[in-house]
Amino acid sequence: MYRILITDPLSDQGIEKLLKAPDVEVVQKTNLTPEQLLEEIAEADALLVRSQTKVTAEVIQAGKKLKVIGRAGVGVDNIDIPAATSKGIIVVNAPDGNTISTAEHTFAMMISLARNIPQGYKSTIQGKWKRKNFVGVELNHKTLGIVGLGRIGTEVAKRAKAFNMKVIAFDPYLTEERAQKIGVHKGSVDDVITQSDFITVHTPLTKETRHLINAEAFERMKPGVRIINCARGGIIDEAALYEAIQKGKVAGAALDVFETEPPGEHPLFSLPQVIATPHLGASTREAQENVAQDVSEEILHILRDQPFKNAVNLPSIPADLQEKLKPYQVLAEKLGGFAIQVANGALDEITITYSGELTEMDPAPLTRIILKGALSCYLSDINYVNAPYLAKERGVRVTEQKVSKSHGFTNLITVETKTDQQVTKVAGTLLNGLGPRIVQIDRYSVDVQPEGHLLLVQHNDRPGAIGRVGTILGSHDVNIATMQVGRKDIGGHAIMMLTVDKPVEETLLDSLEELEEIETVTAIDL
Numbered sequence: 001m002y003r004i005l006i007t008d009p010l011s012d013q014g015i016e017k018l019l020k021a022p023d024v025e026v027v028q029k030t031n032l033t034p035e036q037l038l039e040e041i042a043e044a045d046a047l048l049v050r051s052q053t054k055v056t057a058e059v060i061q062a063g064k065k066l067k068v069i070g071r072a073g074v075g076v077d078n079i080d081i082p083a084a085t086s087k088g089i090i091v092v093n094a095p096d097g098n099t100i101s102t103a104e105h106t107f108a109m110m111i112s113l114a115r116n117i118p119q120g121y122k123s124t125i126q127g128k129w130k131r132k133n134f135v136g137v138e139l140n141h142k143t144l145g146i147v148g149l150g151r152i153g154t155e156v157a158k159r160a161k162a163f164n165m166k167v168i169a170f171d172p173y174l175t176e177e178r179a180q181k182i183g184v185h186k187g188s189v190d191d192v193i194t195q196s197d198f199i200t201v202h203t204p205l206t207k208e209t210r211h212l213i214n215a216e217a218f219e220r221m222k223p224g225v226r227i228i229n230c231a232r233g234g235i236i237d238e239a240a241l242y243e244a245i246q247k248g249k250v251a252g253a254a255l256d257v258f259e260t261e262p263p264g265e266h267p268l269f270s271l272p273q274v275i276a277t278p279h280l281g282a283s284t285r286e287a288q289e290n291v292a293q294d295v296s297e298e299i300l301h302i303l304r305d306q307p308f309k310n311a312v313n314l315p316s317i318p319a320d321l322q323e324k325l326k327p328y329q330v331l332a333e334k335l336g337g338f339a340i341q342v343a344n345g346a347l348d349e350i351t352i353t354y355s356g357e358l359t360e361m362d363p364a365p366l367t368r369i370i371l372k373g374a375l376s377c378y379l380s381d382i383n384y385v386n387a388p389y390l391a392k393e394r395g396v397r398v399t400e401q402k403v404s405k406s407h408g409f410t411n412l413i414t415v416e417t418k419t420d421q422q423v424t425k426v427a428g429t430l431l432n433g434l435g436p437r438i439v440q441i442d443r444y445s446v447d448v449q450p451e452g453h454l455l456l457v458q459h460n461d462r463p464g465a466i467g468r469v470g471t472i473l474g475s476h477d478v479n480i481a482t483m484q485v486g487r488k489d490i491g492g493h494a495i496m497m498l499t500v501d502k503p504v505e506e507t508l509l510d511s512l513e514e515l516e517e518i519e520t521v522t523a524i525d526l
């Protein structure tokens with residue numbers, strides 16, 4: 001039974017799938033104190049939040065069984081992603097479900113700002129009739145500057161065009177072709193700042209976007225510009241905005257989000273030109289149903305080991321690629337484990353080479369699985385989410401390459417490990433109908449099923465060597481299931497690759513290494 005902890009208010013219809021799932025127990029507890037959250041998270045397999053719950057490194061650490069954190073919405077700035085990644089916890093969001101609601105809210109804010117609707121409402125219900133105090137401006141023929149033309153920015157642009165506005169957009173990923181298709185002018189951030197009558201931001205809050213709209217930007221804006229922020233507090237420097245309104249440079253601002261939420265008694269609220277909502281962009285019945293439903297499905301898929309798509313801390317893999325790579329997963333994991341166990345010394349570098357039909361697809365997800373297989377021999381709590389992170393943290397360089405030459409195999413994965421003592425190469429393939437096989441160890445061709453307890457013996461090719469190894473194994477009650485021998489030259493260096501029926505004890509390895517013709521013996525458990 002999976003325990004799913006929900007700590008922010010979510011749509012009941014949206015989480016219906018979770019509530020009805022036979023293998024799930026849903027615990028809904030909103031408004032928890034940080035201490036209560038630490039207690040509740042201890043037993044949860046999944047945590048489901050909106051923007052209120054602060055999922056700190058401490059919370060993540062306390063989540064002993066935590067496998068996935070779901071965000072019913074877009075922004076994940078309330079979740080410590082690096083902490084989740086290092087613990088191998090998948091973070092998923094629901095990026096599509098609240099786009100329209102937030103774009104519509106942005107428009108509602110822009111029109112309210114242009115026509116002083118909140119100010120007019122307040123005055124009217126106080127019994128006043130001050131029509132000349134609330135004269136506004138039209139949107140018609142005005143220039144709207146959009147910073148961030150992603151999902152929401154694009155929907156805002158479309159609506160602005162219906163209002164006959166000229167739209168200038170800045171987004172580092174905006175191509176001329178896409179700009180033309182949407183019907184906006186592709187501009188620089190400077191164009192947006194200097195040419196717009198209204199400026200709206202739709203980016204995440206990042207190092208680059210923090211205080212993107214600052215005192216210097218306000219200086220260069222057209223007098224009478226109006227500012228809208230329905231993205232994240234902090235993209236606009238609130239202190240600089242206050243100054244710019246006071247100086248008369250900015251005619252007004254509409255804010256749905258704040259540097260600190262809730263903002264309390266903010267100085268900006270003393271200015272009549274400022275209108276505000278309490279982070280309502282995504283707060284519609286439709287959006288809440290959509291995002292809760294999307295993230296619930298993702299959580300169920302992750303807990304049940306089924307394919308999922310919106311992981312924030314994993315590269316997204318198209319469904320058709322996931323299907324193609326699926327058969328290689330066992331090979332990749334076993335190969336990683338095998339390669340690391342036959343490599344002596346401290347690991348410096350892993351080079352993974354994909355050949356044959358694997359060159360026709362993006363094998364990056366397999367690299368993660370190989371790393372997981374390799375690192376799980378040293379580290380606990382490792383999975384394909386944190387494997388690359390932990391490899392990097394330990395100074396292991398990982399290189400991935402594709403070569404067309406596949407030595408007669410339809411597919412081949414070669415893992416070369418470089419330690420402070422040696423370079424070792426192992427290669428594996430997926431044999432049609434027979435499953436994964438190790439087909440090469442250094443210079444030697446083999447055909448080994450990477451499964452169970454294996455023994456790699458490096459020795460000198462002498463008469464009787466094989467018999468003596470067999471005798472010692474027998475005397476330790478270890479049964480040999482399969483055995484292969486590889487050599488290049490008669491009497492030269494050779495290897496034996498054995499599959500045995502039970503784990504090989506240290507004392508047995510020592511007895512084997514005492515044999516004169518034996519160089520090294522390595523036990524491999526897969």
Ligand SMILES: NC(=O)C1=CN([C@@H]2O[C@H](COP(=O)(O)OP(=O)(O)OC[C@H]3O[C@@H](n4cnc5c(N)ncnc54)[C@H](O)[C@@H]3O)[C@@H](O)[C@H]2O)C=CC1
Nearest residue numbers: 074075148149150151152171202203204208230231281282
């Ligand atoms: N007020 C609310 O309730 C809601 C707020 N949001 C927020 O709105 C923002 C946008 O959401 P979406 O459109 O869904 O995200 P998105 O990921 O589709 O779009 C973000 C865009 O910002 C662009 N961008 C990133 N850095 C930039 C930079 N330095 N300069 C210019 N552009 C940059 C990206 O290229 C991307 O196109 C997010 O911060 C999200 O958290 C989203 C939903 C509801």
Ligand SMILES: O=C(O)C(=O)COP(=O)(O)O
Nearest residue numbers: 050051052073074075282
């Ligand atoms: O989706 C987002 O990024 C939002 O900001 C929506 O936040 P909320 O889920 O309404 O707390």
